[in-house]
Amino acid sequence: MIWSGIEYNGKHSYRDFGLTLESRKIGNPSKNKILESVPFSHTQYDFSSLYGDQEYVERQLTYVFNITGEMGRNHLYVRETDILHWLMPPSKKIKLKDDKLPGFYFLAEVMENPDDEDYFVGGKLSISFTAYPFKIADREEGHDRWDEFNFLWDVAQTTSFTVSGRLDTILHNPGAKHARPDIQASAAMQIIKEGVTYQVKKGESSSFDFVLKPGQNHLRIIGNGSISFNYRKEMI
Structure with missing residues (x-):
């Protein structure tokens, strides 16, 4: 679907910026293993679930968008500036909704400026988010939808x-x-x-x-x- 994309910081990548999604990579979180070795032994103890839950490290979400529209580098630079004003201001992880995952959202933040690659008639913009390890349900348990x-x-x-x-x-x-x-x-x-x-x-x-x-x-x-x-x- 051409309109498929993400909603973040109050705006949608396609509906508000006309960005078409070329690819997405929703990485899975890795376990945060806390291991302690016993001296003079091959035995290791795993304290990763000491407080009941297995801990996970943050996950990475990467989206590559096509910047479409008028030709010319100047136009692309203006579009890129507009997009950066959308992505960069949040100073903490906020809600990110991916159209591919209805019913869930991520808590995510852009840590570094997106990478762009200019072309004669358009450009590509690669955006990487650092996210909380789990995706969270939109609705609370017990809902009747x-x-x-x-x-x-x-x-x-x-x-x-x-x-x-x-x-x-x-x-x-x-x-x-x-x-x-x-x-x-x-x-x-x-x-x-x-x-x-x-x-x-x-x-x-x-x-x-x-x-x-x-x-x-x-x-x-x-x-x-x-x-x-x-x-x-x-x-x-």
Whole structure:
């Protein structure tokens, strides 16, 4: 599709700049292995998952665009300046959406100026982003948009509950890494997960300790009122 491209920093590569996409390379993140060797031994210990998750290094996203339009170097330089004003200002990783991956976004930033190669009737622009290792779902778990449901990895589930004394339930994390949900409760409650009790205050809260591992998470919620868990799946 000629209009296929990326949306970044409030603008789209084709709709706003007329850039046609020649190629894309969405690199996969590598594992960040933390290995320690035992002196005088061939044994190594792997501490990469010490805190529950396998850590990954940042991933690289590379896009090569065709700069089309009028002939002439001056025109190309003007177009390039306009594009740089789009790409370079963000000082941190922000949302990047790739039309090839509907339903997900990356957190990415351009670290170095894009490379360009001028031609007589046009040019090519190569843009490399440094991105957070995982792609993140657009919608939180528990959404009811069935036209966006993916039967390969999505889970139809409820993430909001009414509790009257005690409630046993299951929350699914279909992602590849632990999810740390934002919890909204109408009253103070307790959550028991894998034998550990977590105190939940009234209002909005989150905890570094309370996470949902990939797969099923069995919860016992004690209290009275409404409670909701807001989180998104993250995929490699």
